[in-house]
Amino acid sequence: MSSTDHTAALRGAGLRVTAPRLATLAVVEAHPHSDAESIARSVRESLGTVSRQAVYDVLNALSDAELLRRVSVGGRSMQYELHRHDNHHHLVCRECGRLEDVPCAVGEAPCLTPHDDHGFDVEIADVVYRGLCSDCRAASAVSPAGHTAPATT
Known part of the structure; x- marks a missing residue:
């Protein structure tokens, strides 16, 4: 822009x-x-x-x-992005805090319908997916001594 x-x-x-x-x-x-x-x-x-x-x-x-x-992704400070009015969601790494945009899960906005809307006219669903990013996952596969950790099944 x-x-x-x-x-x-x-x-x-x-x-x-x-x-x-x-x-x-x-x-x-x-x-x-x-x-x-x-x-x-x-x-x-x-x-x-x-x-x-x-x-x-x-x-x-x-x-x-x-x-x-x-x-807002929990205990971290508020973060800002341009408002695109596209109802996208976010992925956040629980280890390093990396934050990535991700499109709406399925369907049209709002992409999630609550089980009980308590009479609300739902307009937007804010979703934060939490997990481990690829870099942190790769780093956790290496032990402190520099040896590769055994794979888990």
Whole structure:
């Protein structure tokens, strides 16, 4: 997405176009699933003098306007990605924390239907798949002494 697209997105959401907002969108686009502190650091590197609190305020405003999506995967800090309105889900490695996008499981959004919807009109299903990524799985197959661990059946 170009800065022109970010400008149009901000205007379409009824937000003023500012350098911190444009820089934040660019950083999140370049580094999806970054936490607020990493985003703030990158925005400050890009713009120079902008406070951490200003970037946090921008993240909140862009999330509230649904230009960014907050991703919560448990005990870790909130992470951010561009909001694509595609109802995708996430895979998270329980060892290293790697976070990957994964399309909706099956069917149309929402892809999961609760057993009892308690009268809700369900619009979105947020799913986090947890497991061990391929790198961590490979690393755990090697013992500390550098010997390959016996295969389990």
